Amino acid sequence: MTTEKIAAINPWQVAQHQFDLAAERLQLDDGMRRVLREPRREFTVHFPVKMDDGSVRVFTGYRVQHNLGRGPAKGGIRYHQDVSLDEVKALAMWMTWKCAVVGIPFGGGKGGVIVDPKQLSKKELEALSRRYFTEIEVLVGPEKDIPAPDVNTNAQVMSWFMDTFSMHQGYTVPGVVTGKPISLGGSEGRNEATARGTVYCIIEAARHLGLELPKAKVSIQGFGNAGAIAAQLMAEEKATIVAVSDSTGGIHNPNGLEVNKVIAWKQEHGTVQGFPGADDITNAEVLEVQCDILIPAALEGQLTERNAGNVKARLVAEAANGPTTPEADEIFWKKGIFMIPDILCNAGGVTVSYFEWVQDLNRDHWTEAEVNAKLKAIMVKAFQETLAIARRDQTYMRTAAYLLAVQRVADATMMRGLYP
Ligand code: NAD
DSSP: OOTGGGTTOOHHHHHHHHHHHHHHHHTOOHHHHHHHHSOSEEEEEEEEEEOTTSOEEEEEEEEEEEEOTTSSEEEEEEEETTOOHHHHHHHHHHHHHHHHHTTOSOEEEEEEEEOOGGGSOHHHHHHHHHHHHHHGGGTOBTTTEEEEEOTTOOHHHHHHHHHHHHHHHTSOOGGGOSSOOGGGTOOTTHHHHHHHHHHHHHHHHHHHHTOOGGGOEEEEEOOSHHHHHHHHHHHHTTOEEEEEEETTEEEEOTTOOOHHHHHHHHHHHSSSTTOTTSEEEOHHHHTTSSOSEEEEOSOSSOBOTTTGGGOOOSEEEOOSSSOBOHHHHHHHHHHTOEEEOHHHHTTHHHHHHHHHHHHHHTTOOOOHHHHHHHHHHHHHHHHHHHHHHHHHHTOOHHHHHHHHHHHHHHHHHHHHOOOO
């Protein structure tokens, strides 16, 4: 597929295109390409939920398992009005590569429900969560497929999933989902893990680029689990957060925003906009403000051929999955912008999910210091391995991460052989 043709395409086509580039460079044989290019399983469910007014609504959800070669499927569940099967397929494929980049023994999966959860009461959200999980139960289990939080799902939703599964089994099964609260077998540090992994990568990249974090200005799109915690952790590194945004829009202050006050403001007002001492800007402007480090931490397809040329940052760290299209990647490469690709940059979340699963299976509980130390070791190793390939092959970091990941998955697939 040419880059011209992928101008207005969906995440699944982007994901397959990224895979094709890696497969070509690795000279994978045609059979292996055909196997790894498609998801192993795609499951669609339509399920009823009784609403508070007594009416019944039918929702549509998905669970996709892209690859199970290196272990059980692993990947979050997203609640969003724009969820589609193609989006979930892309996210599942990215999970396969992500688990391989950081070397944890999982394959890739992802799930989603087409719903705007902000329109539901807590009771309706619980009913939807329990029924959706019941519908996908034929696929999930601690040895088969282990979901986790993603956009608009959290520790509460994971608790309902875990309880629903456990009720059906007749005993408590903490290892069926990760991202649970500590009281239910969750791991210390899981809530911050995605952002912490992103910041470990940024520290490594900054060292490589000779960028001093205490002098760096940072702009962040998305102010949820990944974005808001990344803002806090970057502030701890003494960087200046100049702009942030959520789904309602952004705010900007070139002299710096006080992150904890912005978090409190959002909690009180439901939006970052209107924050005292900052200018309201659009979500598009957040990506283009004067800064050294840009952290997209919202949704896919945000950095495209239309706006990539306007990005001022030297370093783009993809806390979100799939925020950059292949055309934007090429623009960044030509402009000399250093990119930490999603499958590496946000792998901290799944890495600590892996720790949580190991602790659950062993009925163990590690300290936060242990979790963070193990996370750091894995992230730094994965970053350095990716950087070494990028330097060796004179290519950009996304391609390097794909070369590392796809080769690992292809090796595992080759050694297992073709059944029957
Ligand atoms: P979240 O629901 O906690 O937060 C999402 C944030 O994005 C919210 O602040 C929301 O207002 C904002 N947002 C939504 N649409 C937007 C838009 N059009 N423009 C700007 N902001 C918008 O979700 P999250 O868990 O932080 O996930 C964010 C991204 O990080 C996703 O791409 C997700 O797949 C990825 N990710 C999350 C994890 C995790 O552990 N939570 C792990 C890996 C990757």
